Amino acid sequence: MHANEVFKALADPTRREILQLLRRGEMTAGELTERVSSRVSKPSMSHHFAVLKEADLVTSRREGQQIFYALNTTVVEDVLTIIWGLLADGRPNEEPKT
Amino acid sequence: MHANEVFKALADPTRREILQLLRRGEMTAGELTERVSSRVSKPSMSHHFAVLKEADLVTSRREGQQIFYALNTTVVEDVLTIIWGLLADGRPNEEPKT
């Protein structure tokens, strides 16, 4: 698990928004480019997709002219585990707040 | 909650190592500087402490000549919530793997 790539990927607000848009299901590059609030160019978006793929946070598949991106849900638990390992160890747990 | 500051703070391996060292309890700036594997200078470490404080990931307190840093454990749940919100929504939960 590449913690460095994952956190660097998450450190950009546009990329976090892409991930949020993908929570409901896969979406094409063009659709994501239209919906992202920062309204960056297609090449910039393409770059962000590459970073997210490098971090293994999304997968892609081509269908005709379009490329569909989707959350790589298998990485979710890994990420949570890393954060937990970074911040929540060392002492017995506090009372969980639900 | 400043997601951007938090993720930028977590995107550096030295800072993640600082957080890991702090899991067992508070530690002085000097002690952290000695123990960090990248062996960077004191000013560089001071910079990292500032970034971590800005992200509200650590707290500090002076005791005599030394400054003790500690994990801000109250932010842990917030961070986990952000990650969960970014990556784990949109569909009914899978079977939790415990």
Next chain:
DNA sequence: CCTTTAGTTAGACAGTTGACTAACTATCGA
């Protein structure tokens, strides 16, 4: 084939980051 549409790759450029050395501030102890 040629054109259109969808997306990526290449290259440039400003802004940010992480590192260093040098100098400064703060506290302790004699």
Next chain:
DNA sequence: TCGATAGTTAGTCAACTGTCTAACTAAAGG
């Protein structure tokens, strides 16, 4: 008050990041 110790602040610099435009690749449809 002087010197030593612990950290921070200031200033510099190379490397990295995010953005853009221009040019390229891939597929569809006539």
